[in-house]
Amino acid sequence: MNARHTAAPSTDLDHQREAIAGLGHELRALVDATVRTVTPADVLHRVTDEVRRLTSQLTGRRRTRTEIPHVDEFPGGIRMFSPVTGPGNPLAPPVRVTPDGDGVTGHCTLGIAHEGPPGYVHGGMSAMLLDELMGWACSAAGTPAMTVSLQLRYHGPVPVETPLRVHARVTGTEARKVFVTGSITTEADGDRQLVTAEAVFVAPDPERARALFPER
Numbered sequence: 001m002n003a004r005h006t007a008a009p010s011t012d013l014d015h016q017r018e019a020i021a022g023l024g025h026e027l028r029a030l031v032d033a034t035v036r037t038v039t040p041a042d043v044l045h046r047v048t049d050e051v052r053r054l055t056s057q058l059t060g061r062r063r064t065r066t067e068i069p070h071v072d073e074f075p076g077g078i079r080m081f082s083p084v085t086g087p088g089n090p091l092a093p094p095v096r097v098t099p100d101g102d103g104v105t106g107h108c109t110l111g112i113a114h115e116g117p118p119g120y121v122h123g124g125m126s127a128m129l130l131d132e133l134m135g136w137a138c139s140a141a142g143t144p145a146m147t148v149s150l151q152l153r154y155h156g157p158v159p160v161e162t163p164l165r166v167h168a169r170v171t172g173t174e175a176r177k178v179f180v181t182g183s184i185t186t187e188a189d190g191d192r193q194l195v196t197a198e199a200v201f202v203a204p205d206p207e208r209a210r211a212l213f214p215e216r
């Protein structure tokens, strides 16, 4: 069934999105507490049982692999469960994306759940932020597309618990190919690029897109 046909009125949608974001927020706090705690094993066992009990309350009907959540706008809109921008996904910082004159800018602060070297962000996390933001830049330029090539340079470690800025912009197109650049800086020092990226995105042809996203 097409998810668009089952969408609830917008007030219900807002209500549902608020609830999803609320749970995501609390789960992020739980994840942060989990990777920081030095509490003894007996407490960890107790909490584990409690979390298992809570999880069992969310195992009614689940969406299928290709189902687009009715709270989402795909492509090019709200993604409640994106691992980067989704307020309902505890894996997401989540990044807040704003358009700017020259592409898109994302704002976020990563925690120690995203740590690679002690005190610094995991390199794969930086890649994920940049990949996502470069995808948003494609959509903002009117060409939603998928990554086919992503090259990163790590110039300096990205600190955790520090407000960050991720910038991405389209530099050119060639038929279905979109060329994009991106960077990560701290909010405090926007001139010092800690990670830079170059990527090629490709807008799938309509037939390929239908096969990839049958519920769209």
Ligand SMILES: CCCCCCCC(=O)SCCNC(=O)CCNC(=O)[C@H](O)C(C)(C)COP(=O)(O)OP(=O)(O)OC[C@H]1O[C@@H](n2cnc3c(N)ncnc32)[C@H](O)[C@@H]1OP(=O)(O)O
Pocket: 076, 131, 132, 133, 135, 136, 139, 145, 146, 147, 148, 149, 175, 176, 177, 200, 202, 203, 204, 205, 208
């Ligand atoms: C809204 C924000 C969401 C952002 C999400 C973040 C972005 C993502 O993470 S996307 C997920 C990761 N990416 C993927 O899974 C994509 C995997 N790749 C694919 O499925 C396919 O390559 C797909 C669908 C993109 C394109 O397939 P298809 O439509 O058949 O294109 P295809 O004909 O192979 O290639 C088109 C052009 O791109 C070129 N191309 C393909 N791969 C590459 C590459 N690695 N480098 C450079 N050029 C490439 C081809 O040479 C071709 O060029 P030309 O027309 O000049 O010959």
